[in-house]
Amino acid sequence: MNVKKVTTHVLHEMKLHGEKIAMLTGYDYSFAKILDKAGVDIILVGDSASNVMAGFDSTLPITLDAMIYHASSVVRAVERALVVVDLPFGTYQGNSKEALNSAIRIMKETGAHAVKLEGGEEVVESIKRILSAGIPVMGHLGLTPQSIHKFGTYVVRARNKEEADRLKNDAKILQEAGVFSLVLEKIPAKLAGEVSKSLKIPVIGIGAGGDTDGQVLVLHDMLGITQEFSPRFLRRYANLNEDVTAAVEHYISDVKQQDFPNKKEQY
Ligand code: KIV
Numbered sequence: 001m002n003v004k005k006v007t008t009h010v011l012h013e014m015k016l017h018g019e020k021i022a023m024l025t026g027y028d029y030s031f032a033k034i035l036d037k038a039g040v041d042i043i044l045v046g047d048s049a050s051n052v053m054a055g056f057d058s059t060l061p062i063t064l065d066a067m068i069y070h071a072s073s074v075v076r077a078v079e080r081a082l083v084v085v086d087l088p089f090g091t092y093q094g095n096s097k098e099a100l101n102s103a104i105r106i107m108k109e110t111g112a113h114a115v116k117l118e119g120g121e122e123v124v125e126s127i128k129r130i131l132s133a134g135i136p137v138m139g140h141l142g143l144t145p146q147s148i149h150k151f152g153t154y155v156v157r158a159r160n161k162e163e164a165d166r167l168k169n170d171a172k173i174l175q176e177a178g179v180f181s182l183v184l185e186k187i188p189a190k191l192a193g194e195v196s197k198s199l200k201i202p203v204i205g206i207g208a209g210g211d212t213d214g215q216v217l218v219l220h221d222m223l224g225i226t227q228e229f230s231p232r233f234l235r236r237y238a239n240l241n242e243d244v245t246a247a248v249e250h251y252i253s254d255v256k257q258q259d260f261p262n263k264k265e266q267y
Helices: 008-017 029-038 063-079 096-110 121-130 143-150 161-177 187-196 240-256
Strands: 023-027 042-043 083-085 114-116 137-142 181-185 203-206 213-219
Touching: 008 023, 008 029, 008 042, 008 083, 029 042, 029 063, 042 063, 063 083, 063 096, 083 096, 096 114, 121 137, 121 161, 137 161, 161 181, 161 187, 181 187, 187 203
Parallel strands: 023 042, 023 213, 042 083, 083 114, 114 137, 137 181, 181 203, 203 213
Antiparallel strands: none
16 A cells, blocks of 8 residues: 555555455664565564574563664654564563553664554453554464464464364453454464454465565564574575675675775775
């Protein structure tokens, strides 16, 4: 959609008109500027920053302060995209007042436009309290990486009927609570398509097939910066790991051979 600024209203219009929503994660100023200028609709400051920026092996360790640092860097770069920030693990579950305080800190200290949190019925009280302060909330169902120690594995979720029915019910509960959009992660494409069709809000998929209203990928995965992560759903659009390695090796060689700097590159 040719708009100056993507809002939650614009995203609903996109769903109504059948225009797919393109979302990517972003964690810093320089990349966020590139993503925004390229025309991505939503930049998610994901808690995947815990993995790809900080090197932890799960999303659990990242703090609210760290998310605020990443989100404020992204917001400074963005003119058009909607910026959504993940509420990190431990800042919203089981205590709706703490959830509201965490969301308020994100909105006040970063200038972001919305927050995202993982879970269904069990977090609906937190969602309602955040919404009551006028903060838009995006939901996240299916594979929810903050619950990795409950599930024990990152395999496809909701393959059996019981889990699929629970997911459908959670999706309805979240829509009724007032979330403006929903992420579905790593679930069967047929189920994701059914949920997307049954909801009025836009559904964004990752590893959830082509029948959702939009797609999201982790930036470092789709650019080929990360190498070790290769799920079936990941399409790599570049191989920056190789490109950056080649550039750095070239630089090292130029320095060692006293080719850099040359006469024109000095004062
Ligand atoms: O943190 C993240 O990057 C996410 C996406 C995978 C949706 O939540």
